[in-house]
Amino acid sequence: MVPVKRKPIFRVETMARILIRSLAVLAILAGCARSGPLPDENKTVHYYQFSLPRDREAFDRLRTWFHEEHPEVNLQIHTLPTSSDDQHQFYLTHLGSRSLSRIDVFALDVIWLAEFARAGFLMPLDDLFPEREWEEFFPAPVQAATYDRHRYAAPLFVDAGVLYSRKDLLLKHGFAHPPKTWEELVKASRVILEREEDPSLNGFVWQGKQYEGLVCNLIEFLPSRNPFLTVAESPRLEVDRVRRALGFMRDLVVRFGVSPPSVFSMSEEESRQVFQNGRAVFMRNWPYAWRLAQQEGSPVKDRVWLSPLPAFAGDASGGKGALGGFLLGIHPESPAREEARAWVRFLASPRAQRVLWQDLGLTPARRTVFPDLPSRGIPLDVLRQVMESAVPRPASPLYIPISQSVQAYGSGALAGVYPIDRAIRHIESDMGRIMRVMH
Amino acid sequence: MISAKLKERLIFIGPLIVLPGLIVAWPVLEVLWLSFRNRVQIFHIDRWVGAANYLYLFGEDLRFASAVSNTLYFTFVSVGLEFLLGLGFALYLRFSPEREWVKGMMLIPWVIPSVVSARLWQWMLHAEAGIVNYLLQSVGLTDAPIPWLSSPDLALHAAIFADVWKTTPLMVLLLYAGLLGIPENLLRAARVDRTPPFRMLFCILIPQLRPAIATAVVLRLLDAFRVFDVIYVMTGGGPANSTETLSLYAYRTYFQSLQFGYGSSVVVVQVMILAGLTAVAYRLLQGKNPAAAGDGPGEFHPRRTEVKE
Structure with missing residues (x-):
């Protein structure tokens, strides 16, 4: 073997020089950003929220309007990573130790409210609106904003599970409307699958992957509107209801054969891809999928019905979607409390809610704006009905660890790794271990 | 008082004790201390619970039990495969001509950051949209797409596969370096004696390689036992926790559930298993060091780079 001659690509000095120069440039840039008169910190509202595509323009517009009403307030909008887990972690680190950065107003997922309220990260906002105005919001997000008889947040936007059906296939096989009960959905799926004889066609796709979405799906398969977790002095798992829901979810795959085994690894996007490529008759998903299914080039364009999720036969309360969406909270130690409240009130106002819907597709939490809302191509009456009947997830400060346990063992029971009863045990x-922490 | 000699020693050794003490021992003790407590910082809960965390961990926690078995399975299978493949490639590189470009190619997977390679494999193994199933189906090996990442039986193997793909080059590199260190006259002597290839491998090369093997395997054992990134990206621990490893479970308990006490007890057990595993592996591999067994250090010559075929 001939010894290889190595020529260094970069010399150390060159590298060092580059490094020092770029650091100097950075320092100068940082200095520029800091110069200028400092705004009055007691009139500054630091607002933190999720990021969305094109949210910049919408929020620039909202900021201008807000400044017209409150010229004295200096508003700083900060955006967080898209992943909900990352946002949660950011808030926990930064709200806990105030020295890191100042957060006055922040957008929080509906499932974090109880935890944040218990930790003292949220200020009670009962008097933010008069009682009559609170009723202008859908009941579910207001319920989600309530912890220990106080309202700790104002709804920003709402989300809930809906059913998508293939209009063309249903009509072709004699079903005049989307199913109203799960039993009808199973029957329709089986009939259509049998008559279509298309091996790539599935009956019903939903989200059975081990993640938070599994809990949302589970809630929607519960035999009534009652929660799966009773949040009282000592939270309790509603064993019978959970057993029935998990049993039905497993039956959809194993006994009825209407869902493919791959639902056990599907999250929203995987199931949407299957449905949008015309390979499923029904899909459970969030309303965002409607716009994508209807866009140019979508194989199922104009062949989809949107409807509320089915209920079990004999359940008078009707179908329900699990509530998603975000709330707006204020940190109790904010020095600009009045300004922060003004910004929250503004974002929850009909005017801002309409902009969020028009520009970003966020469903208004204030139901009174619905009558004169531009439709963006989505059946608004269905959307309103779904949000009206949505159910929030259990409001426990320990929801996250409990939900993780449900996700892990629920997913194991669905995939048949162990029986459902063992998963429930x-x-x-x-839960017993998690709860002991609090007492 | 302290004798002058001790004082002198302390001056030199002192910083060496204090520094690792601060950066290693203190955090470890802190974690050990935490593992006997219930601490949820944000709710201002911090209480001594004795052995309760450990009792639950070993008594009822199925997730922990499956995390331990997943981690051990992952570690042994991936390190085993990496070793066999690594040895094969290293021998090839050592004893075949024109290996410069092969060496370069070999290193590519190791150069790619784990998160990127995990994402790559996640997409390639995707049941509906992945190229692996597409190829298998177009060749006619399977009719239905294989749910690589969504079947509890396959997912861990998929993760092992991705890990083997990524870290075999490291094994090759370490073993190749070891092979280059084997004295040339030993090999020449073997050739003169017309030693059959298998005998050469098992009686000369592998015994000579033992120190390099010990280093490589222990290094990889430590790494594989703490596996996080590949699995976090590819499966997130699912389906049905079938790929959840100890690191992932600890991470979830710490940073998502914020149960610092319980998370610490998981980590303490993980560290103890790891320490035991390393000790056993090292003992097994180092036990019969050829240098210690009579060949004598005189046998070792400076590395020779010319090979006359």
């Missing part, structure tokens, strides 16, 4: 004993 494990969830219960996990």
